[in-house]
Amino acid sequence: MTAEQQATGLGKLTEGCSALEELQNPAAMSLLCVRVKKAKLHGPPDKFNAYVTLKVQNVKSTTITVRGDQPCWEQDFMFEISNLDSGLVVELWNKGLIWDTMIGTALIPLDTIHQSDEEGPGSWTALDSEVLMKEDQICGTTNPTPHQVLLDTRFELPFDIPEDEAEYWTSKLERINTMQIHDEVGSMTVH
Amino acid sequence: MTAEQQATGLGKLTEGCSALEELQNPAAMSLLCVRVKKAKLHGPPDKFNAYVTLKVQNVKSTTITVRGDQPCWEQDFMFEISNLDSGLVVELWNKGLIWDTMIGTALIPLDTIHQSDEEGPGSWTALDSEVLMKEDQICGTTNPTPHQVLLDTRFELPFDIPEDEAEYWTSKLERINTMQIHDEVGSMTVH
Numbered sequence: 182m183t184a185e186q187q188a189t190g191l192g193k194l195t196e197g198c199s200a201l202e203e204l205q206n207p208a209a210m211s212l213l214c215v216r217v218k219k220a221k222l223h224g225p226p227d228k229f230n231a232y233v234t235l236k237v238q239n240v241k242s243t244t245i246t247v248r249g250d251q252p253c254w255e256q257d258f259m260f261e262i263s264n265l266d267s268g269l270v271v272e273l274w275n276k277g278l279i280w281d282t283m284i285g286t287a288l289i290p291l292d293t294i295h296q297s298d299e300e301g302p303g304s305w306t307a308l309d310s311e312v313l314m315k316e317d318q319i320c321g322t323t324n325p326t327p328h329q330v331l332l333d334t335r336f337e338l339p340f341d342i343p344e345d346e347a348e349y350w351t352s353k354l355e356r357i358n359t360m361q362i363h364d365e366v367g368s369m370t371v372h
Numbered sequence: 373m374t375a376e377q378q379a380t381g382l383g384k385l386t387e388g389c390s391a392l393e394e395l396q397n398p399a400a401m402s403l404l405c406v407r408v409k410k411a412k413l414h415g416p417p418d419k420f421n422a423y424v425t426l427k428v429q430n431v432k433s434t435t436i437t438v439r440g441d442q443p444c445w446e447q448d449f450m451f452e453i454s455n456l457d458s459g460l461v462v463e464l465w466n467k468g469l470i471w472d473t474m475i476g477t478a479l480i481p482l483d484t485i486h487q488s489d490e491e492g493p494g495s496w497t498a499l500d501s502e503v504l505m506k507e508d509q510i511c512g513t514t515n516p517t518p519h520q521v522l523l524d525t526r527f528e529l530p531f532d533i534p535e536d537e538a539e540y541w542t543s544k545l546e547r548i549n550t551m552q553i554h555d556e557v558g559s560m561t562v563h
Contacts, residue, residue, distance in 0.1 A: 228550070239474040239501070241465065260471060274432065277549035280451060283430040310430070358468035359419070 213237065213260040213269070213294065216333040217244050218303050219253040220273060222284065223327035226250040229275055231284060233330065236270040237262065237291075246276045259337070261354060265291040270319055273308060273330060285326040286312055288319055289334060296336045303333035403541075404428065404451040404460070404485065407524040408435050409494050410444040411464060413475065414518035417441040420466055422475060424521065427461040428453065428482075437467045450528070452545060456482040461510055464499060464521060476517040477503055479510055480525060487527045494524035 217233045232246040235258055242258040260269075268291055273284040285308025307329050309322035408424045423437040426449055433449040451460075459482055464475035476499025498520050500513035 241472045241474070242470070243472075258471070278551055279433070279545070279549045280449070281432045281434070283432070354470070358470045360469055 211262050212337045213262045213291070214333075214335050214337045215258045215260070215269065216300060216303065217254045217256050217258070218331040218333060219251065219255070220328065220330040221305075222250040222252070222273075224250060229284075230277075231273055231275055234272045234274065235260075236272070238267055261351060262291060262336070267291060268319060269294075269334065270312070271306065271308075271330060271332065273328065283310070284308065285310055285328045285330075286322050287330070288312070288322050289332075294334045294336060298337060301333050301335065303331045305329045305331050402453050403528045404453045404482070405524075405526050405528045406449045406451070406460065407491060407494065408445045408447050408449070409522040409524060410442065410446070411519065411521040412496075413441040413443070413464075415441060420475075421468075422464055422466055425463045425465065426451075427463070429458055452542060453482060453527070458482060459510060460485075460525065461503070462497065462499075462521060462523065464519065474501070475499065476501055476519045476521075477513050478521070479503070479513050480523075485525045485527060489528060492524050492526065494522045496520045496522050 215235055217235070220231065220233075222229050222231065226249045229250055229252065230246055230248050231252045233244045233254065235242045237260045240260055242260075244254045244256045247254055269289040271287045271289065273286070274281045275284050287306045287308050289306070308326045310324040310326050311322060312319050313321040313323050406426055408426070411422065411424075413420050413422065417440045420441055420443065421437055421439050422443045424435045424445065426433045428451045431451055433451075435445045435447045438445060460480040462478045462480065464477070465472045466475050478497045478499050480497070499517045501515040501517050502513060503510050504512040504514050
């Protein structure tokens with residue numbers, strides 16, 4: 182994250198109530214929006230055929246697979262968040278014919294993500310090679326790799342929508358997510 | 373695992389040297405073969421569109437996605453194992469349009485897997501909803517779900533092949549895995 186972006190993020194947080202304050206209210210919900218933009222990988226370009234997985238608690242989304250040492254995905258994902266204790270786990274994987282190999286991983290604590298209704302330039306996140314756990318929670322990562330990923334993360338919806346409206350959006354999202362359009366639908370992006 | 377299968381596994385281990393003894397020798401390597409057969413899931417059949425991921429250390433393989441509460445994959449995967457300290461992490465995921473949701477997870481310690489050159493009937497593994505960690509290693513799972521998966525796991529190659537032959541197979545596997553046949557190759561199975 183650049184100094185400029187940090188300032189923007191902090192600005193957003195101090196303008197209104199923070200995501201952390203709001204989500205300590207059990208009725209609150211929010212949409213975490215993540216744009217997986219691109220990566221800078223170190224190594225021979227023909228070695229990489231990479232995709233990104235995003236995990237929050239027991240929910241996961243996956244990008245398409247892109248070749249080269251500077252893969253560009255520009256895919257948007259969203260997650261419904263009901264508390265900010267956990268983190269967004271980002272994993273970069275190199276797809277192989279028989280097995281996929283992890284390129285690196287990063288943890289973005291949810292309480293560090295700013296609120297914004299607009300897409301931003303994102304920030305470069307360095308990838309580590311291992312996760313650190315505290316009991317059943319990922320609490321960080323360790324062992325730096327030279328690889329980096331550019332992510333734009335933000336909480337999108339205003340947090341003070343009426344409870345019935347929040348419930349409407351929750352059930353609508355659930356319905357969309359379990360729709361059975363086509364068996365072969367792969368990783369789906371939301372624009 | 374049934375009593376019969378456990379006995380078979382133990383029989384294999386006591387006939388020759390065990391996988392554990394053999395892999396304590398740093399020159400040893402082995403192929404872990406896993407056949408993901410099917411699952412019994414509890415809930416409305418139209419709720420499920422499931423796939424399985426298998427992870428060993430920083431390597432991962434994924435099945436195709438199959439609908440229904442009794443999905444049948446019958447897909448084979450293999451992993452190159454150089455030590456038996458870790459475990460095979462099995463995850464069942466329900467594919468959604470926007471995000472995938474975890475159905476359950478299980479840990480199979482590598483030192484409990486028997487040697488065999490033949491496929492077996494597999495054993496039913498109950499799935500839990502959470503992993504348990506000890507520092508940076510998954511050491512178990514907790515919180516049972518009603519879901520089960522049928523897996524056949526075994527170490528396939530004889531463990532006493534000459535070192536140069538082991539190196540030959542290692543490099544051959546690496547070459548196959550990084551082959552670039554087609555961009556859209558999805559999860560690949562080995563028969």
